[in-house]
Amino acid sequence: MALDLEEQEQLDDAKAWWKQHGNKVIWGVTLFLVAVAGWRAWETWQRNQAASASMLFDQVVQAANRGDAKAAKDAAAQIMEAHGRSAYATPAAWLAGHINYEAGDLKSARAQYEYAMQHARDDGARQLARLRLAGLLFEQKELDAALKQLEGAFAPAFQGLEGQLRGDILVAQGKTAEAREAYKQALEKLGDTSPLKPLVEIRLDGLGG
Numbered sequence: 334m335a336l337d338l339e340e341q342e343q344l345d346d347a348k349a350w351w352k353q354h355g356n357k358v359i360w361g362v363t364l365f366l367v368a369v370a371g372w373r374a375w376e377t378w379q380r381n382q383a384a385s386a387s388m389l390f391d392q393v394v395q396a397a398n399r400g401d402a403k404a405a406k407d408a409a410a411q412i413m414e415a416h417g418r419s420a421y422a423t424p425a426a427w428l429a430g431h432i433n434y435e436a437g438d439l440k441s442a443r444a445q446y447e448y449a450m451q452h453a454r455d456d457g458a459r460q461l462a463r464l465r466l467a468g469l470l471f472e473q474k475e476l477d478a479a480l481k482q483l484e485g486a487f488a489p490a491f492q493g494l495e496g497q498l499r500g501d502i503l504v505a506q507g508k509t510a511e512a513r514e515a516y517k518q519a520l521e522k523l524g525d526t527s528p529l530k531p532l533v534e535i536r537l538d539g540l541g542g
Contacts, residue, residue, distance in 0.1 A: 385415075387421065389409075389411050389412045389416070390412060390421040392405075393428055397432060409445075413452075420454060423452050427445070427449045429445045434469065443466065443470075446466040447462075456488065463482045464487075467502075468498055471502050476506050480502055483499050483502075492522040493524075496515050497519040497533050500513075500516040500519060503515055504536075512540060513540045519533050
């Protein structure tokens with residue numbers, strides 16, 4: 334059936350528009366499909382990575398529970414290297430740090446506590462890592478560095494422990510008056526049932542507080 338003049342003009346206009354813009358449309362659709370496919374592949378990869386990190390973390394915990402320090406540290410190292418952005422990286426570093434600390438490898442423990450502090454995904458985990466690192470530096474007689482880790486605010490749950498540790502460091506520096514104030518602040522923040530409270534009271538009494 335022959336087209337009338339108006340229909341023919343519309344068809345010609347459509348052909349002209351497609352000739353001018355057709356490649357752009359094809360490329361636009363292609364890029365959209367590629368983007369969708371890429372996003373789905375990324376989501377799949379993320380799920381696989383999370384599953385892998387979870388399995389490795391289970392290995393860390395199981396190895397630590399049975400006293401296999403080498404297996405625990407190896408699995409933790411895999412998480413830290415391959416899954417540094419996962420939620421398992423910080424607790425894996427924390428456990429590895431604790432294992433190394435118990436084994437007397439303070440250098441490795443320090444590196445892992447530093448990793449935990451840098452990669453923590455929330456302030457609570459970061460503050461715990463700061464406290465543990467400060468305690469380790471205190472044991473290594475790096476008193477100024479230990480105090481530096483205690484700079485900045487701590488959540489109420491950690492303020493008692495922070496005050497006690499600060500007091501210990503200040504005592505080691507010979508700053509008795511400042512240590513006394515730190516212990517008093519620690520006692521204010523520690524709960525009545527805290528096992529640390531009697532220890533802090535003994536230390537404060539020893540300073541004449």
